[in-house]
Amino acid sequence: MDETGQPQSDKRRIDTMEELSVAIGVSRPTLSRYFQDPSSVRSSTSEKIRRGLEQVEYVPNFFATRMNRKSTGMIGVIIPYLNDLFFTRLLEGIEIAAMQAGFTVITQCSHSDPAIEARAAETFMSMSVDGALVAPLGNHSDFAVQERLNARLPFMLVDSRPSTMPSVDFVGSDHMQSTGIITEYLSRVGDPPVFLAMPRVNFNALERERAYIAKMQELGHEPTIIGTEALHPASHFEAHGSAVLDRCFSQGQFTDRSILCANDRVAIGALHAAAKHGLDPGRARRGGLRIAGHDDYPLCPFTTPTLTTVAQDVEAIGRVAVQRLVEKIRGENNAQSQVVQLLDGVLKLRESA
Amino acid sequence: MDETGQPQSDKRRIDTMEELSVAIGVSRPTLSRYFQDPSSVRSSTSEKIRRGLEQVEYVPNFFATRMNRKSTGMIGVIIPYLNDLFFTRLLEGIEIAAMQAGFTVITQCSHSDPAIEARAAETFMSMSVDGALVAPLGNHSDFAVQERLNARLPFMLVDSRPSTMPSVDFVGSDHMQSTGIITEYLSRVGDPPVFLAMPRVNFNALERERAYIAKMQELGHEPTIIGTEALHPASHFEAHGSAVLDRCFSQGQFTDRSILCANDRVAIGALHAAAKHGLDPGRARRGGLRIAGHDDYPLCPFTTPTLTTVAQDVEAIGRVAVQRLVEKIRGENNAQSQVVQLLDGVLKLRESA
Numbered sequence: 001m002d003e004t005g006q007p008q009s010d011k012r013r014i015d016t017m018e019e020l021s022v023a024i025g026v027s028r029p030t031l032s033r034y035f036q037d038p039s040s041v042r043s044s045t046s047e048k049i050r051r052g053l054e055q056v057e058y059v060p061n062f063f064a065t066r067m068n069r070k071s072t073g074m075i076g077v078i079i080p081y082l083n084d085l086f087f088t089r090l091l092e093g094i095e096i097a098a099m100q101a102g103f104t105v106i107t108q109c110s111h112s113d114p115a116i117e118a119r120a121a122e123t124f125m126s127m128s129v130d131g132a133l134v135a136p137l138g139n140h141s142d143f144a145v146q147e148r149l150n151a152r153l154p155f156m157l158v159d160s161r162p163s164t165m166p167s168v169d170f171v172g173s174d175h176m177q178s179t180g181i182i183t184e185y186l187s188r189v190g191d192p193p194v195f196l197a198m199p200r201v202n203f204n205a206l207e208r209e210r211a212y213i214a215k216m217q218e219l220g221h222e223p224t225i226i227g228t229e230a231l232h233p234a235s236h237f238e239a240h241g242s243a244v245l246d247r248c249f250s251q252g253q254f255t256d257r258s259i260l261c262a263n264d265r266v267a268i269g270a271l272h273a274a275a276k277h278g279l280d281p282g283r284a285r286r287g288g289l290r291i292a293g294h295d296d297y298p299l300c301p302f303t304t305p306t307l308t309t310v311a312q313d314v315e316a317i318g319r320v321a322v323q324r325l326v327e328k329i330r331g332e333n334n335a336q337s338q339v340v341q342l343l344d345g346v347l348k349l350r351e352s353a
Numbered sequence: 354m355d356e357t358g359q360p361q362s363d364k365r366r367i368d369t370m371e372e373l374s375v376a377i378g379v380s381r382p383t384l385s386r387y388f389q390d391p392s393s394v395r396s397s398t399s400e401k402i403r404r405g406l407e408q409v410e411y412v413p414n415f416f417a418t419r420m421n422r423k424s425t426g427m428i429g430v431i432i433p434y435l436n437d438l439f440f441t442r443l444l445e446g447i448e449i450a451a452m453q454a455g456f457t458v459i460t461q462c463s464h465s466d467p468a469i470e471a472r473a474a475e476t477f478m479s480m481s482v483d484g485a486l487v488a489p490l491g492n493h494s495d496f497a498v499q500e501r502l503n504a505r506l507p508f509m510l511v512d513s514r515p516s517t518m519p520s521v522d523f524v525g526s527d528h529m530q531s532t533g534i535i536t537e538y539l540s541r542v543g544d545p546p547v548f549l550a551m552p553r554v555n556f557n558a559l560e561r562e563r564a565y566i567a568k569m570q571e572l573g574h575e576p577t578i579i580g581t582e583a584l585h586p587a588s589h590f591e592a593h594g595s596a597v598l599d600r601c602f603s604q605g606q607f608t609d610r611s612i613l614c615a616n617d618r619v620a621i622g623a624l625h626a627a628a629k630h631g632l633d634p635g636r637a638r639r640g641g642l643r644i645a646g647h648d649d650y651p652l653c654p655f656t657t658p659t660l661t662t663v664a665q666d667v668e669a670i671g672r673v674a675v676q677r678l679v680e681k682i683r684g685e686n687n688a689q690s691q692v693v694q695l696l697d698g699v700l701k702l703r704e705s706a
Contacts, residue, residue, distance in 0.1 A: 089436060126412050302621050
């Protein structure tokens with residue numbers, strides 16, 4: 001840029017290291033060493049290169065300067081789908097932590113398709129990323145590809161993990177704790193809850209369902225689970241929660257019960273079904289319909305009524321996952337010991353329960 | 354993979370082209386030609402390489418195979434922030450269209466920070482991406498860096514554009530049309546709307562504000578604009594809409610008016626303020642509070658009441674932007690003529706207005 005903030009198109013554009021070598025009179029191997037580590041060349045040479053670079057329009061090639069390094073400085077991240085503010089917050093946590101640690105994040109989204117997820121893992125291997133964080137799709141993921149990625153480079157699962165990969169490193173929420181505290185809260189201040197589940201392809205929904213059953217049994221209540229079958233294929237979480245409860249309410253079922261939803265997006269659908277049937281969750285002092293969720297989705301403080309939930313510390317999950325992965329990349333932790341870190345959830349009491 | 358779906362750790366792992374050349378008995382230059390284009394070597398050699406590759410664990414290096422190509426096969430995309438389902442849908446549209454066109458998308462998020470946005474543009478130049486799509490942050494973006502990117506490679510702005518880059522290629526919504534039809538609808542079936550704006554850093558919000566004024570004047574109504582100042586710094590859209598209307602409703606203002614919000618997230622905040630004040634937007638047959646938005650955010654069918662809005666065809670914006678960019682990359686359109694494509698919005702009538 002010159003002083004007017006305009007791009008300087010009058011500088012000579014240089015595209016290759018060979019051209020640059022001729023233009024500033026420094027050999028190509030020396031230039032190459034300079035771009036990998038400026039302190040590896042004599043200070044007089046370094047100064048000559050620095051001054052030469054100011055006279056030309058040259059952007060060092062990202063791949064060429066990284067090809068022969070042990071590290072590419074890149075972390076590969078796979079998320080299952082984009083249109084979910086839980087995963088965007090997770091990704092934000094990961095990207096900001098990675099940036100602070102000096103890494104460039106390359107994200108690939110699976111778009112709910114196991115073939116795209118598997119291809120993303122292959123892309124990361126071919127790019128020689130320094131490490132990879134994967135939030136898997138669910139039980140239709142191609143875990144053989146992920147095992148291969150895990151065998152090849154520093155690797156961690158985040159958010160959810162399959163029972164078939166018990167020894168892999170993992171950072172996520174402690175669903176026994178998080179679902180436990182909200183089940184206990186709902187049971188203590190009112191009617192023990194019914195669990196509005198999701199079709200069983202999602203590990204976290206399943207873990208929360210199990211945590212709900214365990215806590216209900218501990219409290220001496222009978223667990224009731226609804227919504228495990230998909231009412232229409234590929235339904236979104238909101239549509240699923242809405243459709244399941246719309247059917248129940250139409251049959252006069254659960255209209256005065258406490259309903260704990262597998263996540264907040266399902267709960268937003270549940271609130272919609274309640275409004276459709278003229279029900280007002282959380283309004284009655286004692287008894288009456290109550291609806292609660294899980295995650296603390298960013299919309300929870302703005303729904304009508306506002307949504308009671310248990311917050312996952314999603315930014316922390318992203319941050320801790322990057323910290324543990326960077327330790328693995330740098331060989332700072334014992335390669336023999338498995339890293340598993342489960343973060344606690346926190347109750348967020350609002351109007352709906 | 355073997356037949357059990359387990360990774361085959363018994364295959365010999367090969368890390369470099371040199372090792373591969375020795376292992377399968379084909380010269381390194383021939384291998385290099387094969388990885389750039391399998392049809393460029395004799396079919397007997399190609400077959401020998403293919404069979405050789407089956408016997409070893411080798412992943413071709415993404416950078417090495419692309420370094421000497423004219424094309425890296427990558428499209429760089431910059432989005433302003435992640436936690437917004439408008440931008441995740443735009444990104445989904447871009448990624449799926451790019452995948453179908455045979456490109457790998459490298460996305461960098463600006464996380465609302467102009468310095469991160471500028472660094473992402475520099476990263477794309479150093480990566481020699483084939484082209485770049487940028488959804489800019491707003492009037493605090495570093496447009497000098499974007500001008501430089503635009504001068505260097507096929508480049509398009511998507512979603513919003515500054516008045517300072519009038520000649521750059523662009524794909525987005527036609528806000529005159531989209532804001533026009535909802536202003537007209539609200540005026541036709543009831544009270545002419547008040548416009549709930551956003552602090553003036555966002556080009557699209559400003560374009561919609563201008564479109565609202567133009568349509569109101571055309572219809573012979575007096576425009577009224579509220580919410581142009583931020584009530585607290587860095588507030589989210591929902592918090593902004595909620596805070597502005599909470600203050601108005603507390604003073605008895607606008608409680609029976611039609612309110613057109615700059616986007617749906619602002620409108621979700623507006624619905625929250627209405628619920629807090631016991632108001633029920635859209636309930637009265639004629640007169641009474643009505644609230645409408647812009648975008649057709651995925652939550653609109655699930656809010657209470659459901660939100661009337663004008664849908665942007667965001668997947669189409671992503672798809673068309675990729676098509677136009679790929680044409681530029683392939684030199685298929687006239688480099689002298691500017692590409693500007695504005696897509697129409699469609700009314701989505703629901704309960705709130």
